[in-house]
Amino acid sequence: MLVSPMPGPGGVPEHLETVCAEIDQPPPSVTRPAVMPIVASAPFVVDSLETLDDLYEGRAEGFVYSRGGNPNQVVLERLVARLEGAEAGLAAASGMGAIAAALMTGLKAGDRIVASDSLYGPTATLLLGPLAALGVRAVFADLSDSASAERALAEPASIVVVETISNPLLRLVDLPALARLAHAVGAMLVVDNTFATPYHCRPIEFGADVVVHSATKYLGGHSDVTNGVLVGTEEFVSQARATMSAFGAPASPFDCWLTVRGIKTLALRMERSSANAAAVAAYLTGAGQQIVGVYYPGLPSAPQAALACRLLRNGFGAMVSFELAGGEAAASTFVRALRRIRLVPSLGDVSTTLSHPSKTSHRGLGEATREATGIRPGLLRLSVGIEHLDDLIADLELGLAAV
Ligand SMILES: Cc1ncc(COP(=O)(O)O)c(C=O)c1O
DSSP states (O other), X not given: OOOOOEEOGGXXXXXXXXXXXXXXXXXXXXXXXXXXXXXXXXXXXXXXXXHHHHHHTTSSOOOSBTTTOOHHHHHHHHHHHHHHTOSEEEEESSHHHXXXXXXXXXXXXXXXXXXESSOOHHHHHHIIIIXXXXXXXXEEEOTTSHHHHHHHTSSXXXXXXXXXXXXXXXXXXXXXXXXXXXXXXXXXXXXXXXTTHHHHOOGGGGTOSEEEEETTTTTTOSSOOOOEEXXXXXXXXXXXXXXXXXXXXXXXXXXXXXXXXXXXXXXXXXXXXXXXXXXXXXXXXXXXXXEXXXXXXXXXXXXXXXXXXXXXXXXXXXXXXXXXXXXHHHHHHHHHHOSSSEXXXXXXXXXXXXXXXXXXXXXXXXXXXXXXXXXXXXXXXXXXXSSOXXXXXXXXXXXXXXX
């Protein structure tokens, strides 16, 4: 049953149902918000059919539908592109979304992809599962070793994929040398810069073509957002945007807004976290025989210390991995003994967290592959936060005393 009309603006009659259902409008204001608002609108109002043509043909700037582009996505994309020294960026629903978009854009059936054998587990799974099913052949190699990189790139490939600082063994690759090898066989170099962030490394300066991020980690910085970004040339990013729109996994406006807010303190957080991490790595190195290996590129004794000084600036990152002699039992005892540092299968938060790669990020690889790549059951991965160093060391002492 319809409700009878009521007087509307200017006395013109209108009905309650209509007012309830109407598209709302922002109130007039001679000021504007000091921070970018969250634009939660899925579609956008277009003033004419001609404007629609202009938008689709690139003659006018603006938004039509948030799966293909939204103001909060664009603010994040431009910010990360600027931080990475890239022409353009694309926000995704997660880091894996950004990696998948980058790889799906650069690969077709029959292509060969050369991947580092020290990669975030699900990236390897993407290559071995869905991309293999589409006819892409993945070759894994130790790309931190120049002879093995040369062997892997002796024949043509479409993409080479590595992490600036690898998960979880924090291995580096000689990016300029790898970019030369990749380009010589016609491959694009895709670098996952999640662990380093542009605060420590800008891979494009070293020859990378595409840089991807799990913005869930340091860019967001507070473990409250799942988000990803890829950056590269205008041409590549516009192809990736079409791929992403077709697969339907863009980033939500709220997540992009949170990541942009996180990035405001990126430099401050990284400065403190990486200084803490360097001190924690030094502490663990001399802490006792319970520890059989400490992985941190900034340690003077690290096998890749010289390369780390060439590639990384402002410190060496906030991730530290270490292996306990007593394997899984020791790792379990260590985790239980901690009072502050939580077991959290992620990284990049302001608080220090701990992860057990063989039970989480690298679980899907299987025991044989994990053993072969040095991800043993005694390995723990610390994401060092911004707390006071003394409190962190005191907590690690509790853990070590227990094993
Ligand atoms: C190096 C690296 N790349 C990518 C990802 C995937 O990111 P997300 O969880 O946002 O999909 C992760 C997640 O831990 C990661 O560590």
